[in-house]
Each structure stands twice: as structure tokens, then as C-alpha cells.
Amino acid sequence: MTFQSRIKIAIIGAGPVGSLCACFMAEYGYDVTVYESRTDIRHTETTIGRSINMALSERGINALQFINLDNIVIDELAEPMYGRMIHSIDGRKYNILYDILENKCLYSVNRNDLNAVLLTKLEKYQNVKLNFSHKLVDIDFKTTQLTFETLENPQKIVKPDIVIGCDGAYSTVRKNMIRLPMFNYSQMYIDHGYLEINLPSNLNKDILSAHYLHIWPRGTFMLIALPNKDKSWTCTLFMPMDKFPLLLESETENILSFFYKHFKDFTNLIHPKYLIDQVKNGKARTLISIKCNPYHVNDNFLLIGDAAHAIVPFYGQGMNAGFEDCTLLNLLLNEYEHDLNTVIKMFTSRRIHDTEAISDLAFYNYTEMRDLVARKSFLWRKKIDNI
Numbered sequence: 001m002t003f004q005s006r007i008k009i010a011i012i013g014a015g016p017v018g019s020l021c022a023c024f025m026a027e028y029g030y031d032v033t034v035y036e037s038r039t040d041i042r043h044t045e046t047t048i049g050r051s052i053n054m055a056l057s058e059r060g061i062n063a064l065q066f067i068n069l070d071n072i073v074i075d076e077l078a079e080p081m082y083g084r085m086i087h088s089i090d091g092r093k094y095n096i097l098y099d100i101l102e103n104k105c106l107y108s109v110n111r112n113d114l115n116a117v118l119l120t121k122l123e124k125y126q127n128v129k130l131n132f133s134h135k136l137v138d139i140d141f142k143t144t145q146l147t148f149e150t151l152e153n154p155q156k157i158v159k160p161d162i163v164i165g166c167d168g169a170y171s172t173v174r175k176n177m178i179r180l181p182m183f184n185y186s187q188m189y190i191d192h193g194y195l196e197i198n199l200p201s202n203l204n205k206d207i208l209s210a211h212y213l214h215i216w217p218r219g220t221f222m223l224i225a226l227p228n229k230d231k232s233w234t235c236t237l238f239m240p241m242d243k244f245p246l247l248l249e250s251e252t253e254n255i256l257s258f259f260y261k262h263f264k265d266f267t268n269l270i271h272p273k274y275l276i277d278q279v280k281n282g283k284a285r286t287l288i289s290i291k292c293n294p295y296h297v298n299d300n301f302l303l304i305g306d307a308a309h310a311i312v313p314f315y316g317q318g319m320n321a322g323f324e325d326c327t328l329l330n331l332l333l334n335e336y337e338h339d340l341n342t343v344i345k346m347f348t349s350r351r352i353h354d355t356e357a358i359s360d361l362a363f364y365n366y367t368e369m370r371d372l373v374a375r376k377s378f379l380w381r382k383k384i385d386n387i
């Protein structure tokens with residue numbers, strides 16, 4: 001029996017970050033138990049408008065490499081995107097490549113597919129127990145006692161040695177930390193929200209050319225489209241939350257005229273009824289940015305992923321930053337020779353400047369994507385940058 005196998009680690013949340021973090025810990029032989037409030041997403045039908053495609057970048061890929069999933073994800077789940085394709089209001093298009101020197105790209109990947117691959121990998125470790133329908137409801141930080149609500153038991157109690165909170169932007173682990181002295185926390189809902197629209201495969205390739213992240217920037221709002229492996233597209237309309245009811249509750253012809261006026265080439269791609277169904281059955285969702293400091297309590301509770309630093313999605317780095325948290329954990333485990341208590345205490349100071357920087361950059365990109373990319377001065381600057 002190794003010393004790692006005697007240490008019980010509880011991972012709260014089996015989203016992308018929790019699943020990846022559990023794999024990392026399992027690789028080292030720790031006794032890992034994962035608690036997820038929902039049922040297994042691999043056996044649950046995806047709700048329309050809740051699929052969310054994500055841009056997977058080098059940060060995320062490097063983390064997946066540690067558990068040999070990088071090539072599987074890239075080959076089997078992902079579509080490369082080599083740049084942005086901007087659609088002007090007058091129908092013209094132009095591209096802005098991400099990397100003109102080495103032709104590097106981002107990968108478009110469906111969040112649920114990626115999560116499912118991670119869960120399947122996780123199940124293969126002998127030293128991992130995966131519990132679905134286990135909702136964390138309470139924490140005693142002194143005794144590390146966790147209380148879960150399950151289908152059979154409204155108060156299931158467990159007592160691990162270490163707790164890693166990966167339970168997302170609305171984290172229960174973090175909610176419990178907020179009550180403790182010297183724990184700083186801030187949250188901000190931005191004015192904009194989003195609505196997801198899914199497009200079928202095999203659409204006009206002249207308009208939706210493959211291997212690009214398509215953007216229709218319109219100043220205070222924008223539409224984006226990300227390619228899927230099956231050649232369908234996941235599109236997201238970002239606009240001020242208070243404008244969504246005007247659109248979603250208006251008459252069919254008003255919805256169509258909004259899309260024709262602002263996104264004509266996009267609207268011409270699909271049957272009007274298909275578009276109307278998607279919009280009318282869709283739901284506008286909010287976007288939140290969360291910061292806290294520190295990420296740990298005592299030397300045995302740690303927050304990572306969105307639970308620690310939820311950011312607005314405009315830089316495409318939320319999950320990637322969560323994956324990079326796992327890479328840093330890995331680095332610290334080696335640096336401090338698996339002294340987990342020290343690793344947990346060191347994590348905040350080694351991570352917080354980077355996560356705050358990416359959060360601020362994501363805010364900047366919020367304006368750039370919907371507005372600045374469409375301005376002449378921006379294009380001129382990009383031209384100069386690219387020389």
C-alpha cells in the first residue's frame with residue numbers, strides 16, 4: 001500500500017474540471033471519490049440550447065496530455081478553427097488568422113462530449129469511486145465532514161482527508177467558504193446574456209466556411225458560430241439580457257426580420273421555420289464573472305475551475321484555465337513531493353495572478369468581439385500586427 005492510497009480525496013463536481021482533476025489524482029494512486037449532483041450525462045439527453053461548444057486551446061490540450069487524452073479528443077471530438085471569420089453587415093467576409101507563423105489553431109469541441117470522454121477514462125481507474133446524484137449540501141471545515149443529499153439518503157455523511165471543490169460557478173463549497181473570516185469574494189453579472197441556436201449539417205460552405213470561428217459583430221450584440229465534428233454548427237447570440245424578451249416573445253415575422261436585418265447571410269442558410277423553432281424554444285441565459293481569494297481553506301480544502309474563477313466566455317478560456325489549474329496542481333505535487341497540505345496552501349499564491357489576468361482579458365474581448373473587430377481602426381491595427 002503506497003502512502004497516496006491511504007489519503008482519501010473527495011472531488012466535488014464531475015464537470016470537465018472535476019473529472020480531469022480526479023484523473024490526475026487517480027494517476028498518482030490516491031483514494032479518489034467523486035460526488036456529482038446530476039445524473040450521469042452520458043445517459044442523459046442533451047437539452048436543446050444547452051450543448052455549448054467550447055474552444056479548446058493549448059492550455060487545455062497540455063493538461064489532457066498528462067492522461068493521454070489529447071490526441072483522442074483532437075482526432076475524435078474536435079474541429080480545428082484557424083481563425084475568426086468576420087461577417088460584415090453588408091455581407092462581406094474577411095478572416096483574421098490566429099497564428100500566421102505556425103498556423104496553430106483552436107479546437108471546437110462539444111462540452112458534453114468532452115465531459116463524457118473524461119468520465120469514461122475516470123471509470124477505468126481502480127482507485128476511483130464515481131457517485132452521481134450526490135449533491136453536496138453542507139461542510140464542516142473543522143472536521144472535514146461533508147453532507148450530501150442523495151436519492152436514498154437526505155443526509156449522507158462522509159469524512160475525507162482532502163476536499164477539492166470543482167462544482168462550478170455556483171459552487172456550494174465556495175458558498176460555505178464565504179462565511180469564513182478573511183475569505184474575499186466578488187461576483188458580477190454582465191449586461192449581456194446568450195441564446196444558443198443549433199444549425200444542421202451541410203449548409204452552404206461559401207458562407208459558413210469550415211475551420212473558422214464565425215462572428216457577426218453588431219456593436220451592442222453579436223452572433224457567433226462554432227463548427228461541430230458532424231458538420232453541424234452551434235451558434236450563440238449574445239445580447240443585453242433586457243433585449244431578449246423583446247425578441248423571444250415577439251411575433252414570428254418580427255423575429256425573422258431581426259435576423260434578416262442583422263445577419264442576412266446566416267438567415268438565408270436555414271429554413272425560417274427551423275430558425276423560429278430554435279429561437280422560440282430557446283432560453284436566454286445569464287453570464288457571470290466570479291473572483292475569490294484565497295482558493296483554499298486550512299490546508300485541506302481547495303477550489304479549482306469555475307468554482308474558483310468563473311470568467312465571461314469571450315476569450316474562450318474558462319474551461320482551459322480550469323484544466324490549467326490541474327496542470328499546476330500536478331506541478332506542485334511534484335515540487336512538494338506529494339505533501340498535499342503544502343500543495344493546497346501554495347496553490348492560491350501560484351495561481352491567482354494568472355486567473356485574474358485571464359478574467360480581465362475576457363472582459364476586454366467582450367468589447368473586441370462584438371464591436372472593435374468590425375471597426376476600420378481595428379482592422380488597420382491587425383494589418384500592422386501581422387506584417
Ligand code: FAD
Nearest residue numbers: 013015017037054055136167168305306316317318319320
Ligand atoms: P462546471 O462545468 O460548471 O461543472 C461543475 C459540476 O459540478 C457540474 O457537473 C455540476 O452539476 C456539479 N455540481 C454543482 N453543484 C454541486 C453540488 N452541490 N454537489 C455536487 N456536484 C455539484 N470555456 C473555454 O475554455 N472555452 C470556451 O470556448 C468556452 N465557451 C463558453 C461559452 C459559454 C456560453 C459559456 C457559458 C461558458 C463557456 N466556457 C468556455 C466556460 C466553460 O463552460 C467553463 O469554464 C467550464 O464548464 C468550467 O468547468 P467546471 O468543471 O469548473 O464547472
